[in-house]
Amino acid sequence: MLRGPWRQLWLFFLLLLPGAPEPRGASRPWEGTDEPGSAWAWPGFQRLQEQLRAAGALSKRYWTLFSCQVWPDDCDEDEEAATGPLGWRLPLLGQRYLDLLTTWYCSFKDCCPRGDCRISNNFTETPQPEKALALSFHGWSGTGKNFVARMLVENLYRDGLMSDCVRMFIATFHFPHPKYVDLYKEQLMSQIRETQQLCHQTLFIFDEAEKLHPGLLEVLGPHLERRAPEGHRAESPWTIFLFLSNLRGDIINEVVLKLLKAGWSREEITMEHLEPHLQAEIVETIDNGFGHSRLVKENLIDYFIPFLPLEYRHVRLCARDAFLSQELLYKEETLDEIAQMMVYVPKEEQLFSSQGCKSISQRINYFLS
Numbered sequence: 001m002l003r004g005p006w007r008q009l010w011l012f013f014l015l016l017l018p019g020a021p022e023p024r025g026a027s028r029p030w031e032g033t034d035e036p037g038s039a040w041a042w043p044g045f046q047r048l049q050e051q052l053r054a055a056g057a058l059s060k061r062y063w064t065l066f067s068c069q070v071w072p073d074d075c076d077e078d079e080e081a082a083t084g085p086l087g088w089r090l091p092l093l094g095q096r097y098l099d100l101l102t103t104w105y106c107s108f109k110d111c112c113p114r115g116d117c118r119i120s121n122n123f124t125e126t127p128q129p130e131k132a133l134a135l136s137f138h139g140w141s142g143t144g145k146n147f148v149a150r151m152l153v154e155n156l157y158r159d160g161l162m163s164d165c166v167r168m169f170i171a172t173f174h175f176p177h178p179k180y181v182d183l184y185k186e187q188l189m190s191q192i193r194e195t196q197q198l199c200h201q202t203l204f205i206f207d208e209a210e211k212l213h214p215g216l217l218e219v220l221g222p223h224l225e226r227r228a229p230e231g232h233r234a235e236s237p238w239t240i241f242l243f244l245s246n247l248r249g250d251i252i253n254e255v256v257l258k259l260l261k262a263g264w265s266r267e268e269i270t271m272e273h274l275e276p277h278l279q280a281e282i283v284e285t286i287d288n289g290f291g292h293s294r295l296v297k298e299n300l301i302d303y304f305i306p307f308l309p310l311e312y313r314h315v316r317l318c319a320r321d322a323f324l325s326q327e328l329l330y331k332e333e334t335l336d337e338i339a340q341m342m343v344y345v346p347k348e349e350q351l352f353s354s355q356g357c358k359s360i361s362q363r364i365n366y367f368l369s
Contacts, residue, residue, distance in 0.1 A: 116201075117158060118157060118158050118163055118164060118165055118199065119156065119157060119158070119165065119200075120155060120158050121155065121156050121201075129238070131224060131225065132224055132240065133239070133240045133302055134241045134302050134303075135242050135303050136209070136243040136245065136301050136303070136304045136305065137149065137305050137307060138248060138249060138252065138304060138306055139246070139252055139307025140252075140307075140309055140356070141246055141356055142355055142357055142358055142359060143307040143308065143310060144307055145245075145307055146244060148307075149242055152242070153166055153203060156201075156203065157203070163199075164195070164198050164199060165198065165202050165203065166195075166202070166205070167192070167202075167205070168204075168205040168207065169204070169207070170207045170208055171207065171209065171210075171211035171212045172208055175213060181213045181215045184216060188216060188219060189219060200238055202238070202240070203239070203240045204239070204241050204242065205242045206241070206242070206243050208244070208245070209243035209244060209245040209247075210288050212290065213289070214292070218293065220241065220295065221293075221294045221295060221298070221300060223241070224241060224300040225300065243290075243301070245290065247285065247288060247290060247291070248278055248281045248285065249307075249309075251278060252278060252307070252308065252309070253309050253352055255273065255277050256274075256308055256309065256352075257351065257352075259273060260351070269308070271303075271305070271306070278306050279296075279304045282296060282304070283296055283297070309353065310356060311353070312339055312353070315353050316335045316336065316338075318361070319363075320335055322357075322361045338363055338364060342354070342355055342359075
């Protein structure tokens with residue numbers, strides 16, 4: 001025996017269900033029988049008919065409102081019916097039933113205003129892009145490329161790097177042997193295609209991009225074009241390709257050092273100061289396939305984003321965050337001691353740390369042991 005809200009919910013479902021099918025050609029005995037003396041013309045039965053019609057309209061309204069809450073993309077026509085001039089308002093008890101039904105449904109099925117609960121952002125409200133977005137992060141190891149990539153993923157997708165809509169490839173791990181490049185190309189294209197079929201907004205990360213085989217870079221080209229041949233362009237225009245690389249991090253450091261010596265503060269250095277130098281140096285790189293790929297030569301990468309090297313004060317902040325992440329107390333003197341353990345370059349200025357926050361965390365573990 002159903003009890004409590006489940007009984008109410010079951011009764012509500014009965015209200016929503018359409019009537020039982022009638023035999024073909026069957027007539028309704030009350031139709032066309034309004035003559036005086038007819039049993040179907042009895043005033044009590046007529047009142048019953050009106051009540052049944054009102055109940056039918058009410059159940060239709062409940063169903064319309066419920067379906068619009070659960071499937072907002074498919075309720076355009078029903079929404080007009082739901083807001084039509086029927087001359088009544090949803091009773092409080094009916095709203096309770098509606099909320100109960102919606103809560104019950106969403107307890108085992110994702111319900112989100114934008115339709116896909118895996119996606120956290122609202123980019124679909126912006127105009128449809130002409131091409132997939134391609135970003136290339138450059139800088140020394142430990143300057144925060146992976147950290148920013150992870151922040152981006154976690155703000156775009158509910159499950160972060162574990163999302164069905166995200167794929168991360170590490171060149172030396174996923175594509176280690178040049179002799180298998182043909183197999184790698186097939187696998188890569190298959191995974192991109194499957195991910196785009198699963199999600200209307202996808203993100204692909206390529207770590208150690210400077211170590212990708214030229215053949216793999218060429219395969220990615222059609223997915224980044226504005227007008228690509230049929231069947232090659234990314235099936236979903238809401239796609240981001242993110243490349244992480246140490247390539248020409250030394251050029252970034254040189255430009256930053258010159259600006260600092262010229263009296264600029266670090267906060268005054270902008271993309272306009274660094275991106276042109278970075279892109280030009282990447283193209284001129286002889287011993288690396290990334291700079292000679294069509295991704296760079298045909299300007300298929302939208303932005304080259306430089307990551308500046310860490311200075312002494314940043315090393316102290318990394319040490320502080322490492323202590324806080326382990327819920328450990330620290331002293332300012334301890335932070336200075338750890339920061340002084342790092343190696344700084346250039347040799348004369350001793351300005352930039354040659355290692356990043358990962359190495360600092362390892363030093364702290366050694367410091368505590």
